[in-house]
Amino acid sequence: MADLHIETLHKYYGDNHVVKGIDLSIPAGEFTVLVGQSGCGKSTLLRTIAGLEYADSGSISIAGQRVNDIAPKDRDIAMVFQNYALYPYMTVFENIAFGLRARKTPAQEITPKVQAAAKMLAINHLLDRYPRQLSGGQLQRVAIGRAVVRNARLYLFDEPLSNLDAQLRDEMRGEIKRLHQELGKTMIYVTHDQIEAMTLADRIVLMREGRIEQQGAPLELFEHPATKYVAGFLGSPSMNFIPAQLHSDASGLCLNVAPGISLALPAARFGHMQDRVGSQVMLGVRPEHIQRQGSERPAMAPVHVDIELVQPTGSRTFVEFKLGDSTTVAELQAHDVQRSGERIALAIDMNRVILIDPSNERVIANGRQA
Ligand SMILES: Nc1ncnc2c1ncn2[C@@H]1O[C@H](COP(=O)(O)OP(=O)(O)OP(=O)(O)O)[C@@H](O)[C@H]1O
Ligand SMILES: [Mg+2]
Numbered sequence: 001m002a003d004l005h006i007e008t009l010h011k012y013y014g015d016n017h018v019v020k021g022i023d024l025s026i027p028a029g030e031f032t033v034l035v036g037q038s039g040c041g042k043s044t045l046l047r048t049i050a051g052l053e054y055a056d057s058g059s060i061s062i063a064g065q066r067v068n069d070i071a072p073k074d075r076d077i078a079m080v081f082q083n084y085a086l087y088p089y090m091t092v093f094e095n096i097a098f099g100l101r102a103r104k105t106p107a108q109e110i111t112p113k114v115q116a117a118a119k120m121l122a123i124n125h126l127l128d129r130y131p132r133q134l135s136g137g138q139l140q141r142v143a144i145g146r147a148v149v150r151n152a153r154l155y156l157f158d159e160p161l162s163n164l165d166a167q168l169r170d171e172m173r174g175e176i177k178r179l180h181q182e183l184g185k186t187m188i189y190v191t192h193d194q195i196e197a198m199t200l201a202d203r204i205v206l207m208r209e210g211r212i213e214q215q216g217a218p219l220e221l222f223e224h225p226a227t228k229y230v231a232g233f234l235g236s237p238s239m240n241f242i243p244a245q246l247h248s249d250a251s252g253l254c255l256n257v258a259p260g261i262s263l264a265l266p267a268a269r270f271g272h273m274q275d276r277v278g279s280q281v282m283l284g285v286r287p288e289h290i291q292r293q294g295s296e297r298p299a300m301a302p303v304h305v306d307i308e309l310v311q312p313t314g315s316r317t318f319v320e321f322k323l324g325d326s327t328t329v330a331e332l333q334a335h336d337v338q339r340s341g342e343r344i345a346l347a348i349d350m351n352r353v354i355l356i357d358p359s360n361e362r363v364i365a366n367g368r369q370a
Helices: 042-050 092-102 107-120 136-148 166-183 194-200 218-223 228-233 267-276
Strands: 004-013 016-026 031-035 057-062 077-080 154-158 186-191 203-208 211-216 240-249 252-258 261-264 280-285 290-292 300-312 316-323 326-333 343-349 354-357 362-365
Touching: 004 042, 016 042, 016 211, 031 042, 031 194, 042 077, 042 154, 042 186, 077 136, 092 107, 092 136, 107 136, 136 154, 136 166, 166 194, 186 194, 194 203, 194 218, 203 218, 203 228, 211 218, 211 228, 228 280, 228 354, 228 362, 240 267, 240 326, 252 267, 252 280, 261 300, 267 362
Parallel strands: 031 186, 031 203, 077 154, 154 186, 290 326
Antiparallel strands: 004 016, 004 057, 203 211, 240 252, 240 280, 252 261, 280 354, 290 343, 300 316, 300 343, 316 326, 354 362
């Protein structure tokens, strides 16, 4: 178990600047998830930590030791690759034992280690089989077993569940989380799936075009995003972004979304916006913070809308409507709306909205007390 410290790391492929000055400190034992769109540099960063790519500048330290010039095999890192490959002519046992043998682990230690890892991953009944005799999920477990059987300082996972169907993915996600709880190892896990990031991470590092956009605990990023990009990336369906103008009237601050649609902002949370009165802002509302009118909670701003699309999911129903010119999604109770074309009364929880400066897309009010 070791901490990882990265300073101003840059990586180029020819002219392509892929990692653009990453600073990152990961405490020992933490489960960190690197998340971001395809092509933002997640795998490159992970491969550079592992030593499979050379850093063009900056430093990487593990447990206080600079490793930039240390060969991958001497960095004491175990990695599960995006496209993991098992040795087809070796049994599951031998595949898992491979890294131990390569490191000259005494023979009598290998069997118990492989068996313990296999038991943890529920593949102990498959040790004599060959990879071609396994399902996709079983193969993926073997690949994970091969990495965790080693007593490495740092564990790196690059989208290890990408080849699985949705149900198996959910299961394996739970198993990986349990694995981390049992082993207490420092783990870095790459995914472009924001749900996976939210459910697994102690800390999410959200990357965008080779840089860190924001990092923090999952709920911290979800509830207090620093930028429109983070607000829109986390959450499904995505946050609604609605252009509005900030006004002040007799009852306090409000947002004009369209002629006749004005939403009052609770003074306790948005008082500091007073000096922006008259300016354009972007209102950010999560679909789950819009509901049928009727609850008597304070700071619920009423709106009347024409439902254009109804999408039941079973437990909840997503509806689409226009708020001003913006197509907006709300997550309602299953039976709140029957069909498109209905005109209904909704309410927006203004205690939970965020406000964004449209000129730089930074969040200027995120619902914390002003
Ligand atoms: N070996 C390579 N040579 C040249 N360019 C590369 C190489 N590997 C990656 N790239 C480029 O670097 C950028 C970042 O790639 P990377 O694989 O790190 O992205 P990623 O965030 O892991 O994406 P994904 O979610 O699709 O796996 C991409 O533009 C990619 O085309
Ligand atoms: Mg990748």
